Amino acid sequence: MSTPLVLVAHGSRDPRSARAMAAAAAAVRGARPDLDVRLCFLDLSAPSVEQVVDAVASEGHAAAVVVPLLLGSAFHARVDLPGLLAAERVRHPGLDLVQADVLGDDERLIAAVRDRAVTAGAAADDPSVGVVLAAVGSSRGEANARTSAIAPRLLSGTAWSGVEVCFATTEPTLPQAVTRLCAAGARRIVVAPWFLAPGLLTDRIDAAADAVAPDALRADVIGDHPLLVEVVLDRYRAALPRTRTTRAA
Structure with a gap:
């Protein structure tokens, strides 16, 4: 057994x-x-x-x-x-x-998010792409810092112009992340959730993207x-x- x-x-x-x-x-x-x-x-x-x-x-x-x-x-x-x-x-x-x-923040889960972004249409060799990595957020600064440290790891191995982290419950917000990516030269935005499953918080992130970047690509959650x-x-x-x-x- x-x-x-x-x-x-x-x-x-x-x-x-x-x-x-x-x-x-x-x-x-x-x-x-x-x-x-x-x-x-x-x-x-x-x-x-x-x-x-x-x-x-x-x-x-x-x-x-x-x-x-x-x-x-x-x-x-x-x-x-x-x-x-x-x-x-x-x-x-x-x-x-x-x-x-x-x-x-296992490297394989970061690779899974990268794969979800590519599947959504953000080719890994496209330098016009900027990725918003959207996470829950925490009241603990050190927890948010650990999540923010995922950004360069997600960017690794791609030609994307940048990856910026945003949080559903604290700053930086999705509009702030999009502004930073556009300032860095991104012309196409993809929102990639650092979430295992969809829910109210991913809906909040999608609503924010609808308001400031309605043409942004939407990657799926990590899921299965x-x-x-x-x-x-x-x-x-x-x-x-x-x-x-x-x-x-």
């Missing part, structure tokens, strides 16, 4: 978000049909973490690896999810729950990109040796 892989997504009132995460989970299952892959959500969407852990325990599993479908190591990864898993360990003392690392699947499975494999059953073997 393989150790289950429990994917934990953020959750949203927007049903598109849950559908996108379900597609990502399906892609992981497709890559590893031998693996027991389950999806749950921290909030607002079903099933919950508690429901999935209950099912894993009731089926007699000794351990599970929990992979957060999160791009940053913020409150949900550092406080919320560990607290939930601690409570589940009390409820199910025979089940070893190991939390894997977040997806983070094959490179996301690679990262998820790597996080699972890295955490697997930390399970109690593996340590005892």
Whole structure:
């Protein structure tokens, strides 16, 4: 019996978000049909973490690896999810729950965003293209700085005139990013979301683009990109040796 892989997504009132995460989970299952892959959500969407852990325990599993479908190591990864898993360990003392690392700013996810931009029509060898990398944003300056550091990594290997980061919840805003790109010589703008799934915040970014750059190309979210699947499975494999059953073997 393989150790289950429990994917934990953020959750949203927007049903598109849950559908996108379900597609990502399906892609992981497709890559590893031998693996027991389950999806749950921290909030607002079903099933919950508690429901999935209950099912894993009731089926007699000794351990599970929990992979957060999160791009940053913020409150949900550092406080919320560990607290939930601690409570589940009390409820199910025979089940070893190991939390894997977040997806983070893995180079493969940056490559996935680059691929989404190219698929949207922003040829990698086109110097007239300027890319707005749109992210959530945080109240913590250091978190925003880490996201901003993705810009030159996304630009690498292309002839694009520049990449500017904007945030849905703080500055710099999308209009500010577009202004900077145009000043640097960009004549074609592509908005590339640093998001796993669509939702209210990606709609906010799209609305801002409609207002200041209506002709901008719109790249898709990372979603079920094959490179996301690679990262998820790597996080699972890295955490697997930390399970109690593996340590005892």
